[in-house]
Amino acid sequence: MSNQPKHGQPKLGECLKALRRRHGWTLQDVNRRTGVAVSTLSKVENDQMSLTYDKLLQISEGLGINLAELLAPPAGSGAALARRSISQPGEGLLQVTQNYDYLYLCTELQRKRMVPEIGRVKTRDIADFGPLVRHSGEEFIYVVDGAIEVHTDHYAPVRLEKGGSIYIDSTMGHAYISVGEGDATVLAVCSSPDPDLEGTLRSLFTI
Numbered sequence: 001m002s003n004q005p006k007h008g009q010p011k012l013g014e015c016l017k018a019l020r021r022r023h024g025w026t027l028q029d030v031n032r033r034t035g036v037a038v039s040t041l042s043k044v045e046n047d048q049m050s051l052t053y054d055k056l057l058q059i060s061e062g063l064g065i066n067l068a069e070l071l072a073p074p075a076g077s078g079a080a081l082a083r084r085s086i087s088q089p090g091e092g093l094l095q096v097t098q099n100y101d102y103l104y105l106c107t108e109l110q111r112k113r114m115v116p117e118i119g120r121v122k123t124r125d126i127a128d129f130g131p132l133v134r135h136s137g138e139e140f141i142y143v144v145d146g147a148i149e150v151h152t153d154h155y156a157p158v159r160l161e162k163g164g165s166i167y168i169d170s171t172m173g174h175a176y177i178s179v180g181e182g183d184a185t186v187l188a189v190c191s192s193p194d195p196d197l198e199g200t201l202r203s204l205f206t207i
Contacts, residue, residue, distance in 0.1 A: 013045040015071050019063075034062030065193060085109045092118070098130070099123040099175070102188075114191045115201060118144075121184040123177045126151050132173030135200060137192025139170045146184030151175045 020030060027038045027045075036059055043049040051059070060070045085106035092103040101120040106112070123129050132153065141150070142165040150166055151157050153173040160166060161180075168174055170190060178184040190201060 011047055012050060012071070013047045016041070016059075017045045019065075019070060030059070030063065034059045036062075069193070083109055099177075113193070114189060117188045117190070117201075119176075119186045119188050121146075121148055121176050121178045121186060123175075124179070126157075126175060126177055129175045129177060132175050134173050135170050135190075135192070137170045137190055138167065139174070139191075140167045140189045141165060141176065142187040144185040144187055146178060146182060147180035148176045148184045148186065149179045151177070 016030075020026070025033075027041050030036070030041055031038045036055065040049070040051075040055075044051060056067060056070065060067045063070070085108055087105040092105045093107045095102045095104065099122060101122065103118040105116045105118065126149070129151075132151065141148075141160075143160050143162050145162055147159060147161045149157050149159050150168075151174065152168060158166070159179060170192070176184075176186065192200075
């Protein structure tokens with residue numbers, strides 16, 4: 001079965017090889033993660049065979065990625081992205097929850113790997129927060145106004161004043177509470193391989 005590209009799309013083999021190189025995986029690594037034989041993977045990368053939809057799903061699920069990422073054009077393939085999004089003051093998607101009010105920025109861009117938000121931290125006592133939040137990826141928080149206390153699974157609480165910042169692994173349970181005179185305002189930037197990270201974050205905070 002030929003693995004020829006259609007309508008200028010890159011070949012599956014090129015995509016798979018580029019994906020492996022980005023993550024530093026060998027063919028044996030992909031085999032262990034997906035259960036697809038090394039010989040099959042090698043033939044795909046050398047354009048000697050293609051894969052059924054079921055096999056593509058098996059690989060993407062085994063590698064913990066979306067099919068779109070598996071089939072993404074390799075860097076330098078000529079399919080460069082030129083996306084751009086602008087949020088004017090006050091623009092964005094507002095989500096009001098028990099602990100935070102989040103204004104999601106640049107929301108017209110779908111499948112972002114980085115989700116920027118402006119947050120108002122409302123809870124003032126960690127006992128009122130509820131379970132700590134966990135999600136894939138990493139997270140950067142910058143205190144725009146006020147003061148917050150950061151609670152995590154593995155570290156003692158830390159206080160951050162205006163201008164302070166913190167970078168954490170988001171898989172670690174975490175919570176932010178306001179500890180200044182009023183509600184703190186923060187800039188939050190979350191990143192993850194999750195192709196629908198923004199939707200995942202919004203579902204976590206739904207009340």
